[in-house]
Amino acid sequence: MAHSIKVIGAGFGLLALCLLIGGWLGAPTPAHGLATAAKVFIPLWFIGAGINMWAGVTKAGYSVAEEIPFFLLVFGVPAAVAIALVMKQR
Numbered sequence: 710m711a712h713s714i715k716v717i718g719a720g721f722g723l724l725a726l727c728l729l730i731g732g733w734l735g736a737p738t739p740a741h742g743l744a745t746a747a748k749v750f751i752p753l754w755f756i757g758a759g760i761n762m763w764a765g766v767t768k769a770g771y772s773v774a775e776e777i778p779f780f781l782l783v784f785g786v787p788a789a790v791a792i793a794l795v796m797k798q799r
């Protein structure tokens with residue numbers, strides 16, 4: 710579980726980076742920049758969480774069935790925060 714918390718933290722780091730880059734590049738409105746950052750973050754994080762799952766299956770020896778709940782947790786928590794930020798801005 711400690712590994713999952715670290716990976717979720719990495720997801721929040723990626724979200725923060727996307728938000729910073731979105732603000733740095735400039736958007737017509739803050740809400741638009743936030744929405745764009747979330748649209749970029751979610752597929753990137755899906756890939757990142759998938760790589761983490763792949764490592765768990767191939768390197769750590771877990772089965773896909775064992776890794777799926779952790780994938781959903783690792784992907785879902787940062788993605789839900791990104792979506793909540795967008796919804797709050799609207």
